[in-house]
Amino acid sequence: MSDPDQRPACRLYLITPPRFEPRAFADTFKAALDAGDVASLQLRLKGDNEAPPAADDIRYATEILMPLARERDVAFIINDRPDLAAELDADGVHVGQDDMSCREARKLVGPDRAVGVTCHSSRHLAMEAGEAGADYVAFGAFYETDTKIPISKAEPEILTWWANLFVLPCVAIGGITVANAAPLVRAGADFLAVSSGVWAHEDGPAAAVRKLNVIMAEESAAR
Ligand SMILES: Cc1ncc(COP(=O)(O)OP(=O)(O)O)c(N)n1
Numbered sequence: 001m002s003d004p005d006q007r008p009a010c011r012l013y014l015i016t017p018p019r020f021e022p023r024a025f026a027d028t029f030k031a032a033l034d035a036g037d038v039a040s041l042q043l044r045l046k047g048d049n050e051a052p053p054a055a056d057d058i059r060y061a062t063e064i065l066m067p068l069a070r071e072r073d074v075a076f077i078i079n080d081r082p083d084l085a086a087e088l089d090a091d092g093v094h095v096g097q098d099d100m101s102c103r104e105a106r107k108l109v110g111p112d113r114a115v116g117v118t119c120h121s122s123r124h125l126a127m128e129a130g131e132a133g134a135d136y137v138a139f140g141a142f143y144e145t146d147t148k149i150p151i152s153k154a155e156p157e158i159l160t161w162w163a164n165l166f167v168l169p170c171v172a173i174g175g176i177t178v179a180n181a182a183p184l185v186r187a188g189a190d191f192l193a194v195s196s197g198v199w200a201h202e203d204g205p206a207a208a209v210r211k212l213n214v215i216m217a218e219e220s221a222a223r
């Protein structure tokens with residue numbers, strides 16, 4: 001059993017938009033990171049219809065964004081590509097169930113980089129990922145989203161179940177915004193993974209990061 005009183009406050013795990021021009025995006029990116037606490041940033045590039053991006057696009061975006069993240073103590077995670085996470089010396093990789101197994105990803109990135117695993121709404125997948133050496137498990141999608149067509153709908157109870165049993169951090173993802181984040185923090189999320197809820201916020205990304213930080217602090221203190 002894990003002790004809920006020992007659990008650190010929930011933190012923000014930013015996900016990039018699926019498509020952007022890295023140099024043009026850099027100022028927006030810096031403004032978001034400078035607006036409040038951001039634990040990590042996932043470079044999640046996708047082509048049309050979720051097609052995988054070219055490796056060189058990931059390399060170029062990493063060249064521009066990773067130093068900006070590092071200067072701010074924000075961990076830089078690459079989506080889908082453990083090989084590139086190792087090659088580019090990123091802080092970690094996120095793999096989905098159809099990308100690569102956690103163990104294979106670990107072999108590619110080594111012991112010192114983080115490996116995160118998509119577990120949809122499955123307790124079984126999450127326990128498997130934990131046993132396979134994942135550094136976090138990700139549950140979702142909690143809310144409707146236009147960023148991806150999710151294959152599962154998760155309920156906040158899965159976060160509570162996980163947090164009460166395991167020390168390994170859990171990430172909540174899918175349609176999270178300033179307006180709907182609170183119940184996920186209360187339920188036990190260690191990280192909120194947010195893309196459009198930050199980049200498309202009506203008052204801009206910096207305002208979204210500020211507001212999410214207030215919510216995460218308040219709701220973590222109340223749990
Ligand atoms: C933190 C986090 N959680 C889940 C996902 C989804 O990964 P996956 O299922 O492989 O889908 P794609 O993101 O690759 O479309 C994620 N990227 N990050």
Ligand SMILES: Cc1ncsc1CCOP(=O)(O)O
Nearest residue numbers: 141145147174175194195196
């Ligand atoms: C990658 C991913 N996996 C499940 S939902 C989702 C999309 C996250 O983006 P948003 O925060 O815009 O819903």
Ligand SMILES: [Mg+2]
Nearest residue numbers: 080095096099
């Ligand atoms: Mg994937």
